[in-house]
Amino acid sequence: MNVINNTKRSSDVYLRFLQLADAIRGLPSLPPLDPLEEKILAVIARAGTQHERLCVRDMMAKEQLGAPATIHTRLKSMRAKGWIMLSDTEDARRKQIELTRGAMRYFDHLSKCMMEAANSSV
Structure with missing residues (x-):
């Protein structure tokens, strides 16, 4: 019985988080992302927290995200929406992908929703 209560409590926390997260997705600060764009955003964010450089070519090589095109x-869509920006590197042909301040917010x-x-x- 105790295991069931703990499981229910854990799932309640996660479901409450999803509810709160859906509410902030409707905020007018940045245009909404489609599911693939959300995946891409998560990849970029994880690379940033691990201090890894991530360029456009690196992203296009990630087969789990789909075709390079x-x-x-x-x-391009995420950049136009204000979620990411591209910055120059030492090689002018390569652009570093970074999150914008809006994406960080x-x-x-x-x-905060998780907490x-x-x-x-x-």
Whole structure:
């Protein structure tokens, strides 16, 4: 019985987080992302936290995200929407992908949602 209660509590926290996260996705700060763009955003964010350099060519080589042309189109869309920016590297042919301040604020909001969800279950 105790295992079931702990499982229910854990799932309640996650479901509450999803509910809160959906609410911030509707905020007018940045245009919405489609599911593939959200995946790409997560890849970029993880690379940034690990201090890894990530260029457009690196992203296009990630087979789990789809065809290179599709990834390139999504990167252009995300840049136009204000989620990412491209910065120069020592090689003028390569562009580094970075999150914008707006994207970082989005992750800050998600973090707050996670904390609120965890605190609301205790």
